[in-house]
Amino acid sequence: MKREFFRKRLISLFLTGAMILSTAGCGAKDMTMGSSNGDAEQAAQIEDSVSATGEGSKGMGRYVENVTDLSEYCYRPDGIAKLSDGKLIIADYYMGQIKSEDNGITWNPEETDWFTALQAKDAYIMDIAIGADGTTGVIYDASSSSGEETDLEEALTKANAVETDGGEAGKEADVGETGSEVSGEGEDNGEASDELFQLHPVCMIVKPDGTRIEAQFSLTEDEKYPYGIWIADSGRIFVTTLGEIIYEVNEDGSSEKFLTVEERPEMIQLQGDLMIIDGYAYANGILIYDMAKEEYVEDEVLNDFVLENYTQRERYGFGTYDLYFFTGEDGVLYMAGKKGLHRHVIGGSAIEQVIDGNLSSFSNPADGLIGMVALENNEFLTLFSGGKLVHYVYNADIPSTPSEKLKVYSLKENDTMSQAISIYQTENPDVFVDYEIGMGDDNSVMRDDALKKLNTQIMAGEGPDLLVLDNMPLDSYIEKGMLLDLSTCLSGLTGDAELFSNITDAFKKNGGIYTIPCEVQLPLVLGKEKYVSGMKNMKGIADAMEALREDNQEGGLLDIYSERGIIRLLAMISSPAWKTKNGGIDETAVSEFLTEVKRVYDAQMEGASEKDIDRYNSVNDYYMTEYATTREEWDYFGAMDEMGYIGGMTNMVLGTLSDPYSYATLNSVQRVKGFEDNVLLPVSGQSTNVFIPKTLIGISAVSANTEMAQELLKVLLGKENQVSLFNGLAVNKAAFEESFVPKEENMGEDGLYGSIGMSDGDGMMVSLDVYWVDEGQLQKLRDWMAKADTPYVKDTVLEDSVCEEGINYMQGGKSLEESVSAIVEKVAIYMAE
CATH class of the missing domain: 2.120.10.30 (TolB, C-terminal domain)
Structure with a gap:
């Protein structure tokens, strides 16, 4: 037998x-x-x-x-x-x-x-x-x-x-x-x-x-x-x-x-x-x-x-x-x-x-x-x-x-960086990598306070050699000449070290490349083709949401029930358009965004039940308790929730793709009875071909350890580190390919690779067989990766201003014109400081 x-x-x-x-x-x-x-x-x-x-x-x-x-x-x-x-x-x-x-x-x-x-x-x-x-x-x-x-x-x-x-x-x-x-x-x-x-x-x-x-x-x-x-x-x-x-x-x-x-x-x-x-x-x-x-x-x-x-x-x-x-x-x-x-x-x-x-x-x-x-x-x-x-x-x-020391800094602990440090120190036992977390392991320090302390260290010549620039004022650091041009270092990455050139080129500025991401996420939408195929700009997204609401009078269209959450989600595919080439605010773009995002929010909330809203708020309470932040401000906000979609809690999935198994899971939805007409597509807002860079790396222009910092950067971007990432897809081409090679011992009949199951407090249960990515699906993702050329790098001050004033507008507290003017004024005051 x-x-x-x-x-x-x-x-x-x-x-x-x-x-x-x-x-x-x-x-x-x-x-x-x-x-x-x-x-x-x-x-x-x-x-x-x-x-x-x-x-x-x-x-x-x-x-x-x-x-x-x-x-x-x-x-x-x-x-x-x-x-x-x-x-x-x-x-x-x-x-x-x-x-x-x-x-x-x-x-x-x-x-x-x-x-x-x-x-x-x-x-x-x-x-x-x-x-x-x-x-x-x-x-x-x-x-x-x-x-x-x-x-x-x-x-x-x-x-x-x-x-x-x-x-x-x-x-x-x-x-x-x-x-x-x-x-x-x-x-x-x-x-x-x-x-x-x-x-x-x-x-x-x-x-x-x-x-x-x-x-x-x-x-x-x-x-x-x-x-x-x-x-x-x-x-x-x-x-x-x-x-x-x-x-x-x-x-x-x-x-x-x-x-x-x-x-x-x-x-x-x-x-x-x-x-x-x-x-x-x-x-x-x-x-x-x-x-x-x-x-x-x-x-x-x-x-x-x-x-x-x-x-x-x-x-x-x-x-x-x-x-x-x-x-x-x-x-x-x-x-x-x-x-x-x-x-x-x-x-x-x-x-x-x-x-x-x-x-x-x-x-x-x-x-x-x-x-x-x-x-x-x-x-x-x-x-x-x-x-x-x-x-x-x-x-x-x-x-x-170890006799030599290399200083690394990030606002929050970054697993991709920690993994690379472990690899680097194994290869370089005579170097001690001192990794400083600006906001503490428990986020006990506020972001602004951490940045002030960092700037003081840099001014005193005691700053880090290599920085993880996520949620930091990247544009300001580049304009002030604080970051080293990485062009020469990156140009030498060939063979198994070769990167997606479109990702590298996307960060060219002022004749140089001053930062590079170690991993990227892609914004995607999953849903019935008749709704999602037209989501190629903000108007198309709002049109799709209103059409969905017309055909579905009750329940959530998305899994977000707050103005801030909708703004944060759609800002990822729109905010690159909010700035002019000289760094100013494009008032027309901001005005268009607020107009369309209100349409999206109104369509979402029109059929939302009190139970849906209460559940969403309870999740936010959970995040505050566990992570000292709301869900909308959480590092992994935007993760795609295909299980809620299958379970009937939403009518589409809009978010970011961050790993190979998630890609397999999303493609497997089409095999579920009743979901055969679903498609998985890139989604655009006011910007197209957007990607979300994660673990953005820069090297201090005044570092006394430039050579060691560049070697650690190569480890970060190298195949060994890139095959096993924590918050995105590999920017290393060889690692990207290897990350989609399934373990043969896990493969079942017809590509069956796993199962996931969920249940809620009301006794509803949902399960999904996950089939590994086939060559056609992988080629689509390769094409999407190769076209991605617009990075979403969060400008905290600008985005926070759009959120705050956008909520006022969406709730009827201010007119559209008043909200846009307030945004421009707030950003101008910050820039003047």
């Missing part, structure tokens, strides 16, 4: 109108690890090689990375477990287990009967924990489409008859908020069957001798099902649910309530009598519970560090963490994240830096942290996403801080 398997990809989307991505349930946490076998001598040795947090050592010695590629065995691994005999195990939900007996140097697959049995019944594994003696805990779901359970022993008997292609271990499902598989069958208008989002997980304990015990729980409706499992070195087993109660599983499989916490745990580590707990909503830091004394241990030093450096501690769809903590020698807790690796004696007065995040893969946003263990001899083994295994070894013969 031969079975074909393909994997479905879990996608993180946020559907406006309070539709929620269904992700909770599977892969919720990393694998539990036992303590390392270190001792007091090891602790003393580590203390000799680390410095207090924030106090970089100026002597010799730091950790270096040795990388092993385990992608052959790791599709969705659940961390690293260290057994009491020193062996290491990595268990993967779909690929099975691999074991190392030499501290992670070599790895070999290890067959286990329980995994073979679950594979045979197409079980979806949700969590795995491995104890120090090899005891394994597994939470899995094996519900068939009929809702019936398959007997595990029967599955084991049949397992030998199952052959999987390419060594694949099973089929990945997208999991809903209530824990269901989203199959993406293309239901009419997104109406999903009642079978979606239904999980019936089982918790199984497998002893070292192979004995399998099914754990028994009496759960409430709110707890739903077993969610996460952890095993202590002592052999004690703990299980969490979707509720706040932690259960302990007894030897016979029975369970009893052990501890109730305020919020559901996402991660638990165990050391001796201590249970260390963390979760999303743990606003006061990590919890430490003394299981023997039945009381919490207060550790103010630890929590101050966590809240200062890892305020938002999230776990992502493929089991990666912002902060991963693990135990070491007695009483020691290690904390790993983008800041590096830190060590803390529980109850102690200091946090010690072991590995500097700025000098390691920890700071690379492309490397999701999955798990980490302490080895002997003060060494560490870290598993990152993509099967990247890093062995950290201390080298006393290299400087603790």
Whole structure:
């Protein structure tokens, strides 16, 4: 009996109108690890090689990375477990287990009967924990489409008859908020069957001798099902649910309530009598519970560090963490994240830096942290996403801080820049890249204040060498001669380094090129051809909206229900036309924009319900709480919401394309019944062939490190960095092509590549099968990229003025002429300052 398997990809989307991505349930946490076998001598040795947090050592010695590629065995691994005999195990939900007996140097697959049995019944594994003696805990779901359970022993008997292609271990499902598989069958208008989002997980304990015990729980409706499992070195087993109660599983499989916490745990580590707990909503830091004394241990030093450096501690769809903590020698807790690796004696007065995040893969946003263990001899083994295994070894013969320094600046942290810095420093270990975030990690500094501080630094000769110019006064910097001409550097980029020439040429000004984007987005519209084919200017957009409203008396046309949001969205394809060649304001263009944008807004709101508006406002409230900004001011505003469209919440999708998978998703809408007549097209406002540049880079004209800055720029634009971008399509031609090459192991029949599913609070569910981009679709995108020649670079002062005065006009507070005059006056005052 031969079975074909393909994997479905879990996608993180946020559907406006309070539709929620269904992700909770599977892969919720990393694998539990036992303590390392270190001792007091090891602790003393580590203390000799680390410095207090924030106090970089100026002597010799730091950790270096040795990388092993385990992608052959790791599709969705659940961390690293260290057994009491020193062996290491990595268990993967779909690929099975691999074991190392030499501290992670070599790895070999290890067959286990329980995994073979679950594979045979197409079980979806949700969590795995491995104890120090090899005891394994597994939470899995094996519900068939009929809702019936398959007997595990029967599955084991049949397992030998199952052959999987390419060594694949099973089929990945997208999991809903209530824990269901989203199959993406293309239901009419997104109406999903009642079978979606239904999980019936089982918790199984497998002893070292192979004995399998099914754990028994009496759960409430709110707890739903077993969610996460952890095993202590002592052999004690703990299980969490979707509720706040932690259960302990007894030897016979029975369970009893052990501890109730305020919020559901996402991660638990165990050391001796201590249970260390963390979760999303743990606003006061990590919890430490003394299981023997039945009381919490207060550790103010630890929590101050966590809240200062890892305020938002999230776990992502493929089991990666912002902060991963693990135990070491007695009483020691290690904390790993983008800041590096830190060590803390529980109850102690200091946090010690072991590995500097700025000098390691920890700071690379492309490397999701999955798990980490302490080895002997003060060494560490870290598993990152993509099967990247890093062995950290201390080298006393290299400087603790590189001898040369390159300063980089951006207003907000930029993942593309962080990734490039990580690549650059690996290639240039003697250079330390000092990356300054002007507005702070938490946007605690206002933009104007950050820019004033930056300008002061530049005037004092202490400014950065390389700048990310997003949301900065680019025109002013160019006019004042603050940026280096990049023409010579860019002209040397050939072969795999070649860029789209139209993107480069679009930034020629005053005889030079003073900035270049690392990634770009394209404005597109998806909808019925009779409406969207004429959206080639602002009048065409307004005409289409009014025609849509005439044919659809109720509901939203777009997913935006505010004047500011409509203005912001359409400004991206219009604002380049608002300035004259000499830098003045084109009053006619601004007047035309406000006239047409009011038509768009009026058509949108004419049939909008109070419920739609309330939902939109609640989303804005969410953004304010989570990101300290409204949705309209969010960095990712404009992302295209095809799922809301399929679900009937909007009548077209208007926004920006930012990555290959989104392009595949948008093209897949045409395969849904009732959406066959849809087309995906570029959209123009007052400007045509617009593209939205992201991660705009400039080099200081007075930098003393021009050569190093240009080398970092080449890394930013190089193929390695460009293949994996975070907020746009590649401007590197070779990387653009490679980014659209699908992973063969993910491809299903007829190009099926994945599924996404959404549900809302009203019980509406929608799913979509995603088919990978075919050659014809890719050629269209190539053509659109090649024609893009008008960059939308946000002029904050001008756009804010258009927003403020445009709202007054749209609400009837001012006439059109008064609003335009006020805009011109505000911009003139700013320019005079």
